[in-house]
Amino acid sequence: MNPNPPENRGLTAIDGAMALIVILLIVQIWLLSATLESYLAGHREAAIPGAIISAILFAACLALYRFVDRIDSDVRQDIK
Amino acid sequence: MSWFCKPSSVPLWRDEFPVFTAGERYVSRRQFTKFLTLTSFGMLVGNLWILAQSWSRRAPAWPRLRVAEADEIAVGGVKTFSYPTAADPCILVRTGADSYVAYSQKCTHLSCAVYYEKARNRFECPCHQGFFSIADGSVLQGPPRRALPRVALERAGGQLIAIRVEAENA
Numbered sequence: 297m298n299p300n301p302p303e304n305r306g307l308t309a310i311d312g313a314m315a316l317i318v319i320l321l322i323v324q325i326w327l328l329s330a331t332l333e334s335y336l337a338g339h340r341e342a343a344i345p346g347a348i349i350s351a352i353l354f355a356a357c358l359a360l361y362r363f364v365d366r367i368d369s370d371v372r373q374d375i376k
Numbered sequence: 377m378s379w380f381c382k383p384s385s386v387p388l389w390r391d392e393f394p395v396f397t398a399g400e401r402y403v404s405r406r407q408f409t410k411f412l413t414l415t416s417f418g419m420l421v422g423n424l425w426i427l428a429q430s431w432s433r434r435a436p437a438w439p440r441l442r443v444a445e446a447d448e449i450a451v452g453g454v455k456t457f458s459y460p461t462a463a464d465p466c467i468l469v470r471t472g473a474d475s476y477v478a479y480s481q482k483c484t485h486l487s488c489a490v491y492y493e494k495a496r497n498r499f500e501c502p503c504h505q506g507f508f509s510i511a512d513g514s515v516l517q518g519p520p521r522r523a524l525p526r527v528a529l530e531r532a533g534g535q536l537i538a539i540r541v542e543a544e545n546a
Contacts, residue, residue: 304398310405317412324419331426337522338543340430343423350423357416364409368402372394 306367313360320360324353436460438540443468443478446534454492456481459527459538465489466527467499468536471510476536478527479513480543485520499524 331346394400443457455468457478465481469492479499481489488503498516499508506518513524525543529536 304401307401307405310402310409314405314409314412317409317416321412321416321419324416328419328422331423335426335430340433343427343430347420347423347427350420354413354416354420357413361409361413364406368406369391372399372402 306371309367310364313364317357317360320353320357324350327353440530441538443529443536443538446476446531446536452494457538460541464541466538467492468527468529469510471497476529477510478529478538479508479524480527480541483520484515484522484524485518490524 327346327350331342331350334342334346392403394403439460441457441459443459444455449455449468449470451470451473453470457466457468458464459466459478466478467481467490468476468478470476479490483490483501483503483506485501485504485506488501490499490501490506490508492498492510493500493507497510499510499513500506501508501518501520504519506520507516508514508520508524509516513526515521515523523543525541527538528540528542530539531537
């Protein structure tokens, strides 16, 4: 019995990418709450770095999504 | 959308509704990843909204308002007034023969009206026992975390004029 059939090849990579996205999201949630609290306390200078870092985190999430999408279509074409 | 998803030769319905059971694991993971990415986009929008708010907010133009005659209140005496609008109660205290301080009367905790406690020379919020310094409005004790906004005063002849509010987040 094959422990890793071909249809499961990409699942580990996809699960790893999902775990990374979740970690990035946790950081982004913290960043949003910290920026909001800072803004409400009158420190407007935190808004620009907050937005830049949030954009970088979103770009990383988008790249990981594209990675997942690519593996998904590659593997499922093989399944067909 | 080719920059977002890899172009596929198969029809969309087959991409989203797999025929084989093995493909379903991929589709559910891809859709969950898409949901997470959209959540990330939502948080980026939130950060951009904060950025837009911080850019669009301008410093307010403060009116000049005659608060009191300089000798109208005794040393240790108090007068309340509203500044800059009628909905912003403030408190003026004569702390010495020639020194006056004025602060917003709204507690920075839950907006109860603070009063001057002459015996201990400090402001007190009776709702939750918050205490503020008379010198700079800073929190001495209690649940408030921010200082009382200070009303800047100007002496014009025998009159005290309120010219602006100096607050952390004004």
